Amino acid sequence: xxxxxxxxxxxxxxxxxxxxxxxxxxxxxxxxxxxxxxxxxxxxxxxxxxxxxxxxxxxxxxxxxxxxxxxxxxxxxxxxxxxxxxxxxxxxxxxxxxxxxxxxxxxxxx
Numbered sequence: 001x002x003x004x005x006x007x008x009x010x011x012x013x014x015x016x017x018x019x020x021x022x023x024x025x026x027x028x029x030x031x032x033x034x035x036x037x038x039x040x041x042x043x044x045x046x047x048x049x050x051x052x053x054x055x056x057x058x059x060x061x062x063x064x065x066x067x068x069x070x071x072x073x074x075x076x077x078x079x080x081x082x083x084x085x086x087x088x089x090x091x092x093x094x095x096x097x098x099x100x101x102x103x104x105x106x107x108x109x110x
């Protein structure tokens with residue numbers, strides 16, 4: 001979890017995002033991987049000039065439940081892939097207090 005949240009320096013924001021990521025990861029393990037210990041989750045973290053994004057395998061587009069409510073409260077944007085097998089969670093750099101104007105996708109804004 002620390003590696004996923006490494007770009008976030010604010011402790012309060014880290015705690016909030018940790019809760020949302022925990023729910024998304026739990027959902028991926030329970031439903032996306034059918035709780036099979038032989039399977040792994042591949043989580044992608046994408047950093048752009050204006051967004052910090054995580055992509056997590058999911059349970060085919062769940063649309064209800066406490067976990068999904070928490071996820072929506074923790075992130076600025078929540079989107080499902082077209083096939084419903086991945087959820088994309090994002091926060092704005094502005095929320096982190098680090099907006100880098102003029103940088104391209106994937107650059108590390110440090």
